[in-house]
Amino acid sequence: MKALTFTLVAEPPERVDLSPLTPERLAGVERRDIEKIQIGTSKHGSKVGDIFRVAGSDRLDIVFEGGSARLDKVAEGMREGSVRVVGSTGAQAGRTMRGGKLTIEGNAGPHAGSGMRGGRLEITGNAGDHLGAPLAGELAGMSGGLLIVRGRAGTFAADRMRRGLIAVLKGSGDHAGSRMIAGTLVVAGGAGEMPGYLMRRGSILLDRAPKSLSPSFVECGAPDSVFATIIDRYLIAEGILKRPLLGKAPHRYGGDNAVLGMGEVLFPR
Amino acid sequence: MPDLSVNGVTIDDTFAEAFGMRATAIIITASNRKWARQAATTMTGFATSVIGCGCEAAIDAELPASATPDGRPGCRVMIFAMGTEELQKQLLNRVGQCVLTSPGSACFGGLEGSAELKLGSALRYFGDGWQISKKIGGRHFWRIPVMDGEFLCEATTGLTKDAVGGGNFFVMAESSAKALVAAEAAVAAIGKVPGAIVPFPGGIARSGSKIGGKYKGMVASANEAYAPTLRGVVRSELGPDINAVLEIVIDGENNDAVAAAMKAGIKAVVELGPKQGAVRIGAGNYGGKLGKFIYSLKDMLP
Structure with missing residues (x-):
């Protein structure tokens, strides 16, 4: 079976909500019915057939050919299969996904991977603000899975993260890992101001000393760490990094002591 | 059937009788080989026989740095017990007292089995609230603060119900020195077999036993039929040359794994020959009625 392919015909006239186009929501839906699904979010009321040319049939292998910052909620809540976007996406790509694999070969807008619970989301370009973070009013951000940003992430990446792993490879904006509940955030390429601001637990792993930390972080020396080796090896084995990030005995700062204080910021000596 | 002779070593027409057991394995690593071995040796101390130690344990293999989860030298340790509950208890006591305490150590699951045993998920309480849970690539680890940094310990390890305990053979020689040379050769050969351990001191038991005894409460007692000092006094299995x-x-x-280990051990003894080592190889059994596993010596020949 060939991948179910949605080829973008032209720039959408309005923001579109692509959350109905996931493997599980399309299972058993005929192609002509797929083309009738409404995805527009304004008075235009665009349908799938107005925006995309649809081809192929494998519901577990979905491809969006062509990207636009108006494509919101790509693969929202997906549980299985694979979704690939050849191009950029708008807000909330891969939000609350639980399984499967989402690849964005371009940039993603704000709230990519927001509240993600499982699966693998990889963004080859940059991600907007609030990567993996909760929407307003939600208690926790990402709570499982693997989120990789090959480019740069905006501010508040991994905000209120609870579980899982986020790796940002070309630097992040300010307040990365703010209010983290637990989980692991990797930032190579430099984090902005005050990573880990108000984090309770969790690990923020950096490739260099942070340029600033909240004053309620305390230095914990640089004891040998098997955990550092394990995570270094994992990041290389997963193809996320090419060389070790932390080394055998990284520097450790503990915090944020303005809250629970059981989190850590690690970076190599 | 007359007894066989291979390379001048007589092989008794008998069999070893073994039992089903529960087993688990863990991988212990440390900053160097010496300390990985030290932790492993300490935790497998006093673990020769379930009769008095609660479990049987030994190092299965030394692992090079390239073969361990954290890229440091390590040892794979196997532990055997008669029941799951006792195995769990022994595992936690031994890892808690001997591996957690050993400088620079870390501990990982070393077996994928039909069920799981608690490892770090119980030892984490040593962290007194400062322990950190980490799930990395589908594996769950606990990081427990200790005085030289952190003790990293996988949350669980596997349990197998297919384990076999009590595979055995006897090495019989003209002198104790020759018997020891032959037995050492066997232990060295078995050391290369993956998934099999020889839990007695240096892999060798000199007090092979029979079940029960004349004194009340003795679970096992002297195997007089194979005690050379009692030859002629009791119904002995030993000829005048032993x-x-x-x-x-x-x-x-x-x-x-047991069959492969027996084959490797017997092969080593046979190759050594009677002049330097054993003149005869036998095996221990209970008539074949008690154990689920039977290993005929004639099937184990090189």
């Missing part, structure tokens, strides 16, 4: 018998007891991850 003055020392040593037993190799083997526990394995499964039936195949």
Whole structure:
């Protein structure tokens, strides 16, 4: 079976909500019915057939050919299969996904991977603000899975993260890992101001000393760490990094002591 | 059937009788080989026989840095017990007292089995609230603060119900020195078999036993039929040429591992020959009625 392919015909006239186009929501839906699904979010009321040319049939292998910052909620809540976007996406790509694999070969807008619970989301370009973070009013951000940003992430990446792993490879904006509940955030390429601001637990792993930390972080020396080796090896084995990030005995700062204080910021000596 | 002779070593027409056991394995690593071995040796101390130690344990293999989860030298340790509950208890006591305490150590699951045993998920309480849970690539680890940094310990390890304990053979020689040389050769050969351990001191037992005894409460007592000093006094199994018998007891991850270990051990003894080592090889059994696993010596020949 060939991948179910949605080829973008032209720039959408309005923001579109692509959350109905996931493997599980399309299972058993005929192609002509797929083309009738409404995805527009304004008075235009665009349908799938107005925006995309649809081809192929494998519901577990979905491809969006062509990207636009108006494509919101790509693969929202997906549980299985694979979704690939050849191009950029708008807000909330891969939000609350639980399984499967989402690849964005371009940039993603704000709230990519927001509240993600499982699966693998990889963004080859940059991600907007609030990567993996909760929407307003939600208690926790990402709570499982693997989120990789090959480019740069905006501010508040991994905000209120609870579980899982986020790796940002070309630097992040300010307040990365703010209010983290637990989980692991990797930032190579430099984090902005005050990573880990108000984090309770969790690990923020950096490739260099942070340029600033909240004053309620305390230095914990640089004891040998098997955990550092394990995570270094994992990041290389997963193809996320090419060389070790932390080394055998990284520097450790503990915090944020303005809250629970059981989190850590690690970076190599 | 007359007894066989291979390379001048007589092979008794008998069999070893072994039992089903529960087993688990862990991988212990440390900053160097010496300390990985030290932790492993300490945790497998006093673990020769379930009769008095609660479990049988030994190092299965030394692992090079390239073969361990954290890229440091390590040892794979196997532990055998008669029941899951006792195995769990022994595992936690031994890792808690001997591996957690050993400088620079880390501990990982070393077996994928039908069920799981608690490892770090119980030892984490040593962290007194400062322990950190980490799930990395589908594996769950606990990081427990200790005085030289952190003790990293995988949350669980596997349990197998296919394990076999009590595979054995006797090495019989003209002198205790020759018996020891032959037994050592067997232990060295078995050391290369994956998934099998020889839990007795240096892999060798000199006090092979029979079940029960004349004194009340004795679970096991002297195997007088194989004691050279009692030859002529009791119904002995020993001929006039034998003055020392040593037993190799083997526990394995499964039936195949025990058979492979017996074959390797017997091969080493046979190749050594009677001049330097053993003149005869036998095996211990209970008539074949008690154990689920039977290993005929004639099937184990090189």
